[in-house]
Amino acid sequence: MQNKLIFKLILFIVFFSYYNGISQALTSSNLPIVIISTEVDPITNQNTEIIDEFRVTANMKIIKRPDGTTNYLTDSNITPYLNYDGKIDIEIRGSSSQGLPKKPYGFSTLLEDNSNNNVSLLDMPKENDWVLNSLAYDPSLIRDYLSYNLSRQMGNYAPRTAYCEVIINNKYQGLYLLQEKIKADSNRVNILKMTTTDNTLPNISGGYITKADKTTGDDPVAWTMPSYSWPPNFIHDLPNPAEVTTQQNDYIKGQFFSLASTSKANNSSFSNGYPSFIDVPSFIDFMISNELASNPDGYQFSTYFHKERNGKLRAGPIWDFNLTYGNDLFDSGYDRSKTDVWQFSDGENDGAKFWTDLYNNATFKCYLSRRWNQLLESGQPLNYAILVQFIDKTVNIISEALVRENEKWGRIPDHSIEISNLKAFLSTRISWMTNRLGSFSNCNSIVTPSLVINKINYNPLKSTDFPESNDLEFIEIKNTGTTTINLTGYYFKELGLTYIFPPNSTISSNKSIYLASNSTVFKEKYGITAFGQFTRNLSNSSQKLVLVDGFGNVIDYVEYFDKSPWPDADGSGNYLQLINTTLDNSLASSWVAANNETLLNTSFIDNEDVSIYPNPTSHIVTIRSKNQISKINVFDVLGSIILSANSNSYSFSIDFSSYSKGIYFVTILDEFGLRTKKIVKQ
Template identity: 55%
Template sequence: MKNILLIARKSMLSITLFLGAVSYGQVNFTDSNLPIFIITTDEDPDTGQPAVIPDDPKVWASLKIIYHADGSQNYLTDQDTPEYLNYNGRIKIETRGSSSQMLEKKQYGWTTYDAGGAKQNVSLLGMPSENDWILNGLAFDPSLMRDYINYNLARAIGQYASRTQYCEVIINGDYRGLYILQEKIKDDSNRVNIEEITEDDNSGVNLTGGYITKADKTTGGDPVAWTMDSYNGWTDFIHEMPKPDDVTTEQNDYIHSQFISLETLAGADNDNIGNGYPSVIDVPTFIDFMVINELSSNVDAYQVSTFFHKDRGGKLRAGPVWDFNLSLGHDEFGYDRSHPDVWQFDNGDNTGAKFWKDLFDNDTYKCYFAKRWNQVTSLGQPLNYDSIEDFIDATALLIADAAARENQRWGTVANLQNELDNVKDFIAERIDWINNNIGTFTACSDVEMPSLVISGINYNPGEDTEFPESDDQEFIEITNTGSENVDLTGVYLSELGLSYQFPVASTISAGEKIYIVSNAVVFEQKHDITAFGEYLRHMSNKSQKLVLSDAFGNKIDEVQYTDSSPWPDADGNGKYLHLTDNGLDNSLASSWSANEDATLSVKTFTAGTVKIYPNPANDLVTIDSVNLIRNIEVYDMTGKQLTALSPDSNTIVINFAKYSSGIYLVKITGETGILTQKIVKQ
């Protein structure tokens, strides 16, 4: 840390000596290793001066972001050099926040626009394209990184949290200090990936989502939608999406009912996978939300700045996490609540709705909480103390120069080294305390997963005059590769993007294939196969992760396909991805082939119509078929294709002499179906 401060002092000296420097407030600012934001508001017609940025409504401004993509230093003199401008365009901007509004250094919300005055999605500093952004002013945080740490940790354990990028900001010629560029929480495939609900979605499956709801203070001006009892008071809930002015009575009543169901089931200690709290909530998101907020001992968690979301047809989910300036041992306004030795959901103060404590008091939920905590804090994992310490040290180096300027401008970072040492000490003590108070996870440590495999994916079907809508033809094939029937109660697609929960008491027989589809009528018309069920929304034509989980979020199977190499080409050409053999690792592109979807309804060759001999084989393998053989493919057991032939014949001889001893797969596609056979090469 001494080295960090030495670097900062040397950098400040070099800035002071820089010839031609321009003074902004109390800081002589010329360049930064961080991106530089230059915001200039339009002229106020009443004063003839740049407009003051109000709390509401947003005012017009121009924004330049100076950023050297190669990582070299950014200079104010670069502001007129196009190659060094990550953004140069129009925005509308306002101040934001609640208690932070009292500070001279403001926080800002802003939207990007095109030259014609329409909202425009843009990618800023490598973040996915969107139009709504935040400049976080690090209010009440002398460490300058509590939000930055926790958002990054949340993403590191697999949950979406606002992406972050430190920057330095100048507004109307005034150096405003160190900020974090953040994504605003909203529905977007790269943010909260849920279906946007409209004012007409008031019945049926459309009424089920998507929603973003928050427990929060009412100082932002939005009305309270409903309140829920806490163990020491109450918690206010506010609509975030749809906005309070747009939400209908039916939508309000529906989403409220989901929280009431959670409250009732958690309060009754009902963890039944068919009708208990696991049937209502996505358990892993609730656990991860609590893990991050308890690790940081966030005093605002559960009661305020607490988001929830629900996709159409999906379960209620916790998050994204938000607002950590009062955490990691730091509090404000005369309070002292962020301690290492207390559960924040049971701290006697702002504990949030009752369901948080009730969930934790449930033995099954607490077991999974302890299991997850143990997983993410293990050596080498994101929440391990050593990993967090390394991340803090790297961040301190990143912001060292800017932190010195921040203190020079605002006087709020009296001793950064001391602050970061305190944060590290707090985290170490906090992890130890949770380890000693979390309990065992023996009961849920070795959960037996059913033998279900995602074996077919039709993500971008071809279109023709008979079936002109590609989205309506999508399907996911799931195979029970085991020798026993499987009860599907509680099983669901757990990754946002698609929503499907298997009906209570539904089953899949040993060896059976079932299809969940986007449109059951179209699927049955095309393939003459009865669909098992319909999922909501549609698969991406580019890439998507499909995750099949049990009721508590234990992953049964997971596949992430793409439409590019090395994945087989099944992108809009009348083919679908087919797992070459159910014994292969379906996370590998090499385990898949692209099959004509017209062959889907033909499950295999008729018994006795094809012969493969000898097996085991030494050199030559002969394949005889009563019907015409169209294609022959040979794969090794890793899924790598070794041979592809198109004989259009009833008989073919394959030379296995060139292969080493082992087991191989021969896939035969013919007029009457598809057959995959294992061949032993001696």
């Protein structure tokens, strides 16, 4: 009798647990545990059901021990182990995936007054809009995770992701990806947000987020574009479709149709061809991501574009890669993700004509092949050995949760076979693409001009006369070569600062130009006319400045920081000054902090004002200036400072006898600015 009671009790516990969705024995996990409890309906006294198109309020807790050890369900009331504990609103999201038993969700983190709560979830940058990706239709459970991570490793923004296990209203829901929603944000798609008043240039030029996609929901089709198969629908994401003005719609539509006409005409001119409208590297990387994965929905659906104010149209971020790498809606009779087709021209979801037209342009295809082959090199993200290593690491991360996921939903017949098939697909696909893309010899040895980013004023010191620090920012670019350089189509590639050199603009040999954040203020303060005015402002902490030509060939690259070992130019009244243009300006040691009160373009400085003798030297060097010297710095060829001294005279002597033989640089600061001289130690 006692045994029967025990058996019935066990059956009851099992049935009760299964009914409530916790039969998978989720008591602990190596992954974060997300617990969502919707508000209780006062009439039914039950948790409110999560539906589509109407968000319900809920509380969410994310259990994640800071030291990375196992997370326990019993940690849900231990504050140090909670990555988040607060209010959200949540809805079902997605298109066809809504019809599956396992639902995807979109949610926003909220404050108690229902305003947005920008927070960091699972080490991702602060925001309030998030997605719980249900990994729909993907028996490997890693396709989105793999694709987004590869895109970021290639240098692009793609949604950050973190695996987690989810419980909603006490029912276990399985393995999910908590990921960022695509939106304009400095840590996501780094573009300006437009308003309904931005209807004339330059404001009307950006920022935009536009997508080719299905017409689910209430968002209207903005326009369609010609295609070699089915015309794709284009939909506004930013500005909001309900708020976009006629002028804004016409402007961004015009950018797409200009791309279509110039690519069809095979026009690769920097001044009026497709490179003048688009950021070529982003289109190349977008194609590589979609083609490596053989994404049958790519180009036609879930295909995002974005454009910054005064900037170029860019492809991406990538989104929705569950039907990829040989996977498709097999139960519905589809089998389109093949190793031996181009998805932009397979006669089905080809997207707009410009994708195929770009591929058929010899120059674009050359750069596409070059980039593809670079990414396949040893240590690069698309190298097959690196891909396999990443896949194996990912499988290991989810292996524990995989068992519970399959017990809950029963949709993975044999996960090891799924992973083996994915690896085999990648191997075959890489070979096929490499053979079809062919040679890139015509664009493999591009000689870039001798342009150097020589000064950066990223956080100027404001004053009574100039109270806005942002208005005083500037960048100096110097032509260190012997010939005049045509700057047509050159631009800064990284989002955050925008400037495109106009057609037929030039810079003479051994001359410098300034780009300013506010040309009028720059002229008032420094008495120098800026060559141009950039859009947005330099970061006060860190920023990448990547100067490229119209096809993305890097001319110069600097990523500065406001922390050591970089010189102090962060609101101190100084700017960053390259010690010598022969040094590697990507190294902090190659820069000094120069005075912000006097700014003279080095091309205007008479270097004859300063004499150094004897040079070469083996012992004492004397530096003499027509102007009173205030400071002397001496650097070796690596940019390391070996002497720094203040002065209050017109001459200064340095003993080089203890220094090793080689080349040194000395910077001399006086009332007219900073200049650099080379000294040879014999």
